[in-house]
Amino acid sequence: MKRLIVAIQFLTRLPTPRVATSDEDFVGSMRWFPAVGLIIGAIVAAGGWAGAWIDPWVGALAALLLWIGVTGALHLDGLGDIADASGAAHKDRERMIAVMSDPHVGSFGVVAIALQIAAKLVLLHGAVAGQLWWAIALIPFAARIGPLLWSRLLPPLHAGLAARFAHVIRPVHLAIWAGALLIACWFAPALVAAPVAMLAWGAWLRRRIGGISGDGHGAGIELVESALLLIALVVARIA
Known part of the structure; x- marks a missing residue:
């Protein structure tokens, strides 16, 4: 339960009980990312329904x-950094990693974030109009299985967050x-x-970014998330 609370604290801005944690608890919290997705999805679906x-x-x-607010735009920030790094990928590896580490958002990042927000708004409109409440509620859960899979399949790009998560996911967790x-x-x-x-995202990362x-x-x-909404x-x- 402690690691679930740590995962909620890391992935969301939701209030949680204060718990004493160790570095091991933080790394192990990744196993609970999909469960946090269920919480996020329930909040998002409830807001859309209301x-x-x-x-x-x-x-x-x-x-x-609610989707952006609950997550604190955490993943949008990652999308912007990846877009900026991809734009710099024609340069050397050190330059690419430097761009990803830069706290400032470049033009590629701004465009990527804007397009993602617009795409989600349009796709959510279609889902809300079609009363696809189960899909809205479960997509954040499904998407947060991704980090468990990517941690198993891809090498860490550098000594950062992904490197700390690399060895905590076992086949049993994926199963x-x-x-x-x-x-x-x-x-x-x-969700099928x-x-x-x-896997498509993992393949793109390996080819374009390297890890x-x-x-x-x-x-x-x-x-x-956007792909599954679409x-x-x-x-x-079709149905």
């Missing part, structure tokens, strides 16, 4: 604001959350595509 009583666009905006994902697919069939989206970092995890969560809309359209 706003939809006024208008689907109001519901979409409420859901988006447990994969089983939970299968159950979630009963309620939101679009989650492993494909995660995984905290920014890679954050950007991946954002992009997998797929949920397509599935609903």
Whole structure:
């Protein structure tokens, strides 16, 4: 339970009890990332449902604001850093890592963040209008399985957050959350595509960046969430 609280503290801005933690607790909290996604998803879906009583666009905006607010834009920051680093990837590796470590956001990052926010708003509108509440609630959970998978498949890019997480995920942890994902697919069939989206992001990171970092995890969560929202809309359209 302590590590779940640590994971909530790390991934969200939600109030939590104060607990004494160690570095081991922080690293081990990664195993609980998908559970935190369930909490985030429930809040986002509730906000979208409440706003939809006024208008689907109001519901979409409420859901988006809660999504960003609850997470503190943590993953959007990672997306911006990855976009800036990708823009500098034609230079040497040291330059690329320096760009990722720079606290300032460049033009690539600004554009990537703006496009992501716009895409999520539009996709959330479609999901709210279609009353895809299960999809909205479960997508943050599914996307946060990604860091567990990427930590197993990709080498750490540098001695940072991802390097600390690299050795805490075992096959049994992936198996447990994969089983939970299968159950979630009963309620939101679009989640079947989650492993494909995660593997695609991992392949892009390996080819373009060379490994995984905290920014890679954050950007991946954002992009997998948007991809699954889009797929949920397509599935609903076909059904």
